[in-house]
Amino acid sequence: MREFAKISCSIWGSEKFTGLPNDDARLLYLYLHTCPHVNSLGCYVLRPGYAMSDLGWDVDPEGAIRYRNGIEALSKANLIGFDKQHSLIRIVDFLKYSPFANPKHAKGALRILDDLPDCDEKSFLISDIERQKHLPDDFLGHEFDTVSIRYQNSSDIPETRDPRPETKGRGGEEGTRATAVADAPSPGPSLVSQLADALGFNDPDGRGWPKYWAAADAHIIASRWITDLGLTASEVIEVAVSNAKAHGTPANGPRTLTRHMQAFAAAKNAPPLEIPAQPTGGLTHDRAIARDRRQAAADDALQRRLYAAARVD
Structure with missing residues (x-):
């Protein structure tokens, strides 16, 4: 004792x-x-x-x-x-x-x-x-x-x-x-290191990291954003950086960021946005106009996903 x-x-x-x-x-x-x-x-x-x-x-x-x-x-x-x-x-x-x-x-x-x-x-x-x-x-x-x-x-x-x-x-x-x-893939450590670089708090020995990113379970949680939520490493980094910019700080830890990752994954896997056809008044639209509308719809969907990932409480 x-x-x-x-x-x-x-x-x-x-x-x-x-x-x-x-x-x-x-x-x-x-x-x-x-x-x-x-x-x-x-x-x-x-x-x-x-x-x-x-x-x-x-x-x-x-x-x-x-x-x-x-x-x-x-x-x-x-x-x-x-x-x-x-x-x-x-x-x-x-x-x-x-x-x-x-x-x-x-x-x-x-x-x-x-x-x-x-x-x-x-x-x-x-x-x-x-x-x-x-x-x-x-x-x-x-x-x-x-x-x-x-x-x-x-x-x-x-x-x-x-x-x-x-x-x-x-x-x-x-x-x-x-x-x-043994069963799970192990992207965690390398992914956390990439996040540290993207969020600007990396250093060779990890001593400059916020303590919740240096904790052992940070690697486990980060790996599950890929294995369970189906996100890619680039998407994970994109959401983390977007969230940091929205809040003016990279201080959010892996547990808090999980909610943002889940929101992004939900938006990513949502059914395509259906845009009702506009009356043409008898005019014929060429392929270039149709292609521009599809691109605009895709850009809008991406912006909504990024907004949801950055703003979810």
């Missing part, structure tokens, strides 16, 4: 923290940093009963609702990641503020990692660890059983995480199962 926890005094100026819906959520966030279960990775299994007992919510008939609502609020604010199946808590950016101090610290933390249940939150944690100093030389070559998020349809990309992990088998029938990562 850790003897102390680091919580920045700037938390009281954090819009994410102060913007939480109630004091229950804020208390729960502080509890997750300081409870007896927290470890040097900021990622651990926490059974609801233990937390409710520590917080004194177990005597409240609605204690379970308070806890669930608090977890959902923190997940939606991207202050924590949560795996419901394993009751696994991952404090977002924990290692950013409590990094490994030395090789011994890193070695002890990696022993904790081995014991964590396999789920998508563990995948996100490994991505965070890879950015740390003092890692053993063989860490990047070490195999961890992890899985990635699988969603049923494009509207399932949540603000509140609801992971549906698959088991990565080790033999027999289970060994034939492939994870979502």
Whole structure:
């Protein structure tokens, strides 16, 4: 059990923290940093009963609702990641503020990692660890059983995480199962890099990126704009740049941009616009005029798609 926890005094100026819906959520966030279960990775299994007992919510008939609502609020604010199946808590950016101090610290933390249940939150944690100093030389070559998020349809990309992990088998029938990562195409990383270039915040090591674009799930979400929505890379970049120009900033992250991508895909797949024939008054129109009208209609449809992608809330 850790003897102390680091919580920045700037938390009281954090819009994410102060913007939480109630004091229950804020208390729960502080509890997750300081409870007896927290470890040097900021990622651990926490059974609801233990937390409710520590917080004194177990005597409240609605204690379970308070806890669930608090977890959902923190997940939606991207202050924590949560795996419901394993009751696994991952404090977002924990290692950013409590990094490994030395090789011994890193070695002890990696022993904790081995014991964590396999789920998508563990995948996100490994991505965070890879950015740390003092890692053993063989860490990047070490195999961890992890899985990635699988969603049923494009509207399932949540603000509140609801992971549906698959088991990565080790033999027999289970060994034939492939994870979502193995099944899905992988345009994500290169696409995110192209977006970074187009939006003007790219640099060789990615340190200048907004944190929601540098997060591990940015690649997963971006790849699904292509695999699930049927967009091309050039269309994705076109929508992102159009949205940035409309708002005067490239700050919108992948989750917010998903709504714009969905709107663009809907407009793209909409039936052709039917333009009622105009009375000709007995005049005969040549092919050049008809071709000009078709081009004008196509240009109008494109402008409507771009407007919908840039203006959707």
